[in-house]
Amino acid sequence: MIPAPFEYHRPASLAEATGLLAELGEDAHVLAGGHSLIPMMKLRLAAPEHLIDLQDIAELKGIARTDGEGGGEIVIGAMTTQHELIASDELARAVPLIREAALQIADPQVRYLGTIGGNVANGDPGNDMPGLMQCLDAAFELDGPNGRRRVAAREFYRSAYVTAREDGEILSRIRIPLPAPGHGFAYEKLKRKIGDYATAAAAVLLTVSGGRCGSASVALTNLADTPVFAADAGAALAGSDLGAAAVDAAVAAALAAIDPAADNRGPVAFKQHVAGVMLRRAIARATERATERAAEQTV
Amino acid sequence: MNDQTPTATERAEKLQGLGCARKRVEDARFTQGKGNYVDDIKMPGMLFGDFVRSPYAHARVISVDKEAALALPGVVAVLTAADLEPLNLHWMPTLAGDKQMVLAVGKVLFQGQEVAFVVAEDRYIAADAVELVEVEYEELPVVVDPFKALDPDAPVLREDIADQKEGAHGPRRHPNHIFTWEQGDEAATNAVLAGADVVAEAMIQYHRCHPCPLETCGCVASMDKINGKLTVWGTFQAPHAVRTIASLISGIAEHNIRIVSPDIGGGFGNKVGVYPGYICSIVASIVTGVPVKWVEDRIENLTATAFARDYWMQGKIAATRDGKITALWCHTTADHGGFDACADPTKFPAGFMNICTGSYDIPVAWLSVDGVYTNKAPGGVAYRCSFRVTEASYFIERMIDILAIKLDMDPVELRLKNFIRADQFPYHSALGWEYDSGDYHTAMEKVLKAVDYDGLRREQAERLAAFKRGETRKLMGIGVSHFTEIVGAGPVKNCDILGLGMFDSCAIRIHPTGSVTARLGTISQGQGHATTFAQILASEIGIPADSITVEEGDTDTAPYGLGTYGSRSTPVAGAAAAMAGRKIRAKAQMIAAWMLEVHDDDLEWDVDRFAVKGAPERFKTMTEIAFAAYNQAVPGLEPGLEAVSYYDPPNMTYPFGAYVSVLDIDVDTGEVEIRRFYALDDCGTRINPMIIEGQVHGGLTEAVAIVLGQEIAYDEDGNVTTGTLMDFFLPTAVEAPHYETDHTTTPSPHHPIGAKGVGESPNVGGVSCLSNAVNDAFRAFGHVHAQMPHDHWRIWKIAEGLGLHG
Structure with missing residues (x-):
């Protein structure tokens, strides 16, 4: 239960993180809440030489609602924890399905650290958020060396742990169209x-x-x-x-x-x-x- | 001075002796994170050991290449069997009279078996070096089914003893056969079965489980080459036995070995045995001259250290048409894994499985057990029960329910009809035990009344009708069990482990100011001995429990004892404490008589003092007597006030209990909701009701786990598929139901204070109670028996098989 040796990086901005990822290449792995990756590393099923911890990147946090023409949306930073999803009244009003599902993920200790971005980006078929995001028709924003792009959740998953995310990209935001008022x-x-x-x-x-x-x-x-x-x-x-x-x-x-x-x-x-x-x-x-x-x- | 206030009652209360719900003195440190566990021990220069383990369940080890590992900076040594062989430590004896490889000798017999031991300057380097040891294996055919293990052409697992016709427990009839153990009267039993009105038959499997203590196994071995003394701190449930075994196999004189069990984070039988990690750490410390620590991780604990159960029990039970049981027959196939490392008293290769007649007056019975080698981890420990008692109890309690179906009778009615009556004790069972005391009818009837059993059955019938009308998808199950434990091993005349008699001990030292240090041969792993043994002594010697320190687990200071497992601490060491206390009191009486200038016989004991008969105002308290023992020259008496008792129990004790559980089963998902669990325990004299309640809650929660999904499962290649807590079910507070506890008190007639032991009863009684409830839920549809664990999909499968999914 002891991981192989690795270098630890803690960038302060998304640009710095994507830069590190480009520089370090495929030996690097992004760390969000760590509740999928760290157990894999302890079992030595994953052995990245570099870990890029995203927790200091303020721009990857938070829940915001916009009400635009043709329907508003909720934008959630990838490093927002499951606990923060549960605690958000804004989210509970707009997309109550997320709180209902997040309360069924793991246990409170895990939810304090586990993030929505890690949950959707990892591609583990056991995770709850990917299916939820497909149900909500969310889109994922990916930041990489070639800038930013969007991929629909319904197009994102290829097979277990294989997604549309390219190696140099970081899943940064999740955009969820506001469901109709009064939806079930x-x-x-x-x-x-x-x-x-x-x-x-x-x-x-x-x-x-x-x-x-x-x-x-x-x-x-x-x-x-x-x-x-x-x-x-x-x-x-x-x-x-x-x-x-x-x-x-x-x-x-x-x-x-x-x-x-x-x-x-x-x-x-x-x-x-x-x-x-x-x-x-x-x-x-x-x-x-x-x-x-x-x-x-x-x- | 001679003020008689406070009253005797008030003085007795102040002692916090027997029957007091005294708070646990251990909890001050445990709740503040101040416990001292093996992994808290840090010593200068300490090295760390880690194992290279086999990924295969059965394979020949062609070669072990250590070069790359040794080249890693910080790696001190890599041990293999070849390194241990010159010391004759490549094999070690097991508690069951077999031997076990310390490190793979030519082959491996289970997944996770120890192949090489890496010693390095820190844990991280050790873990990296484990990856660098290159082992070449040649896979061999795997045997995971104990029945197939005995096929004529089955692969031979133990080539080292393939030709050995005589095992530690008699003849072996196949290279994969370990022993046959037979009890009772086969001919008479078969005769009754042949002529019986009714015979119910079933194969009852008790699946492989694991005690899974929160703290895994580990040790720190430290050889002091200057004074020649070896000290080992470890997770040992039997430190003295470990010392003797360590001396016998290492050749180090026993007085030069000190074994210390510090705080232990749960044992449940898992920490009784001797593991390769201990031997390798000791050897590594001897070789390097510095302390070596080894602590296993969770996967290692679940896959390589001692499992529990894994019994296949074929049963037949005979009865008259009106439900009087006339005979019981059982043949058990016991899967022992690659080595026979069961932790049973040596003369009992299947433990006390012959308690399988349970709480019932069964005139004739027959039991035979075949122990078998398979490609699984060794073990077979008593997981929070006395030796194989949970298996025995599960067997008989399922057989009773199955017989009730055959007789079209209520399972409670059948039990009441066949219980051993209170006036039959001491009761001699058909399989050779003398039950000391019991009152089963009273216990059962108290529970039936408390839960309104008839009302529950009416509710169940209404639910069934609603289910059939399509108004609900939930069925209601009612489980009843009545268990009889056999604990407190045990009388030296028939109970020993590797020749060490299973007595236990207590040494008491009363200090001049009237406070006390008491040391025992047992070791608490969470049972609260420091609290309860002080209570026994408080009542015996009249000194407040708060003034008594209980110490265990250090072989340099504690008197020799066989340790804590099989609910033996209170029945054996608790008795030793009472007997040692009585020796203290006898001397105290002589001192008091001299102080009061009366004859010994003119004094009587009064809670915390000796008083002159007929003149209660003339007395000496134990505090006064203690001081006198150190400052008065009492004619004919040695100074000081100490006593030691080695207690050899005349018999086992037989705690019992009646449990009822009520649950709702969702036939579509297999989910089980335990909506009621009522547990009445009779453990004889009750020492601390709060600790008893805590023990019952803990044991019942383990029973919930075992019944609803806890399992060590193997695939056909011998891979463990439940090696982490994701798949191995360890319930949390969320899964644990609410429990209602109750008691009756039937003291043991032969125990000095009448106590019987309780820690393991709820696991024994809880498993059958819950499994009976699950099976009961489907009884109305013609269902008879389904094997545990009753996890979601297996319950769904019962419903599917009965056509309940439409």
């Missing part, structure tokens, strides 16, 4: 114990108006080697009355999109089953919330 949301996660990754988890975001579903978005966690954005599942709900037939169709579409692997959490058949259970529960709860919030707005 839910993150349902089955796990073995506190601190565990999901056996299966489902994120649902939808709107309800006049008893019918307006838009719907569905993503699933730890049921393939990447997060799974189940576009067909969302499509099956959108425009429907959210009744049994629509839900069955959405679940069938989601199950067709996942590809779980057997592990200590259970065999494939079990994971497929509970993926469906989690999604049904998430749809039901999101629907209930959207209906309630729609009723509140009417009053």
Whole structure:
């Protein structure tokens, strides 16, 4: 449980960090909260020669809301911790799904250090935030030697630990379009114990108006080697009355999109089953919330 | 002076003796981070050891190349079996009469086995050097199934003893067979089974678990070459036994070895055995002349140090049609891993598995156990239970529930019908034990009333009806268990470890001012001995517990004892403390008589003093007597006030308890919510109710872990798949349910204060109680038995098999 030797760097700005990354090349690894990377290093499954710790970079912190034309957005700095996500009232008002999911990540000690940027950038299919970001249709900002670019969360994940991020780039910000007021949301996660990754988890975001579903978005966690954005599942709900037939169709579409692997959490058949259970529960709860919030707005 | 106030009751309260919920004196340091554990020990010039371990479960070791490691600056030595062989330390004896490789001798037998020991100037260099040691392996076929291990053409694991027909416990019939242990009357049992009204049969597996103490194993060995003395600080549950074994295998005279167990962060049986890390650290310190520290990490602890359980118990239980049990039959296949390193009393290769008739009056029984080698880590320790008692208790408590299904009877009714009655004690069991005392009906009935058992069954029936109507996806399970422990090993006539009788000891020194130092042969790993042993003594010698310091764990100062495991501390060392206290009191009485100018027989003991019979105003307190012992020349008596007792218990003690648990099971996800857990424990005389409650909570939480998912699992290649706390279930406060505790008190008739021991009971009783509840939830659908652990997917599988997913 002792990592291989490494050099430690602590840049004070994003420019300095990307500069270091360019200079040190593939022997360097960026460190955010460290809760994925450091265990890997202790097991010597990862042995970077240089660690570039981002914690002193103030511009990578914080949660800001902008209300522009064509809908506003929330911008979250990559080094914002899970705890800070949970503590943000602004975020709870605008995108309550994030708080609901963040409270199901690991335990309070981990959440004080673990960051949203690390969680989405690492590409670990067990992480909760990637699926959530796909559900919310977030975009990731990547800063590198050639400047800044944006990649949609739904386009970002290639396979386990392999993402659209280039070697010299740092994932700096997450931009989330503001969901419609009064939307329904839910993150349902089955796990073995506190601190565990999901056996299966489902994120649902939808709107309800006049008893019918307006838009719907569905993503699933730890049921393939990447997060799974189940576009067909969302499509099956959108425009429907959210009744049994629509839900069955959405679940069938989601199950067709996942590809779980057997592990200590259970065999494939079990994971497929509970993926469906989690999604049904998430749809039901999101629907209930959207209906309630729609009723509140009417009053 | 002769003021009789405060009253006797007030004086007794001031002593904080037996029955007082005294706060733990240890906690002042533990809660402030001021404990002193092995890894806190730092010595000038100290070196650090680390192991090169086998990635393979079964392989030949072709070569070990140390060159690159030795070339790394800061590396002092790399030891292999070849280096230990001239000292005859490449193998070491196990507690079970087998031998174990200290470092791989030609082959490895389990994943994580120690191959080479790197010694370096700091931990980081040692870890880097481990990576640089190049070991060439040739993989061999792996055996992880104990039944396949006995196939005629199974790969031979232990080539060193392949041709040895006689093992430490009798004949061996296969190269992978260790022993067969048989108890009871086979012919009579089979005869009853053949003619029985009803016979229930089942294979009950108790999966491989691990005690997983928060502090892993480790030591600091320091050889002083000037005075020839070896000191070893380590995580030892039995420091004296370690000293004797260290002397026997190293050739260093025993008086020149000092073993110290400092604060220990939990043991649960994991720290009873002797591990290669200890031997290698000692050798490295002898070779280098400086202290050497070795502390394993979590993965090493889970994969290479002693596991628990791994018993496959085939059972048959016979009964009359109205539910009177007539016979019990059990054949157990015991998976011991690559070496037989079980920590059992030497004459009991399967521990006290023959307590498997449990709390029931079963006229005839038969038990046979086959120990088997596989490519898994060695161990087989008593994980918070007496030797193999949790296995035995789990077996019988499952068999009772399975028989109840066959008889279409309520499992409680079946238990009440077959309990040993209070008037049958001392009770001689069919498998050879003499149960000292018990009142099982009273305990069970108290619990049934407290939980409103009939009401729970009605609620369960309503829930089932609602489930069938499609109104809920949760089933309700009710688990009942009644366990009988057998603890306090043990009588020297049949209990020894490598020939060391399992007595224990206490030495008391009363200082002139009336304060006390007491030393015992046991060692606390969190049990609170410094608190509770002082309470026993306070009541015996009339000196406040706060004035008594309890010391354990240093073989240079403590009297010889066999240590702490198997709930033996209170039954054995606690008895020694009481007996030593009585020796103190006997001498104190003579001193008091001389001081009061009366005959010894004219005095009577009164809480904290001797008083003249019929004249209670004339007395001498123990404080006065203590001072007199040091400043008065009492005719015919030596000065001073000290006593030592070595206590050889006449029998084991038999704590028992009745538990009921209630849980809700989500048939779609396999999630279990324990909504009620009621635990009644009878541990005889209760020393400290608060500590008992804490022990019960701890043991029950381990039971929750074991039942709901804690497992050391191997894949078919012998890779451990649960080697970290991500996959090895260690519950937190979030997963631990609320517990309700209760007690009855049935003192042990042979123990000086009637105490029986309690620390391990909740693990023993909790496992069967919860597993029974899980199985009970599905009883209405024709389900009989599912193997543990009952984690989400395995529960889901039960529901799937019963067609509950539509």
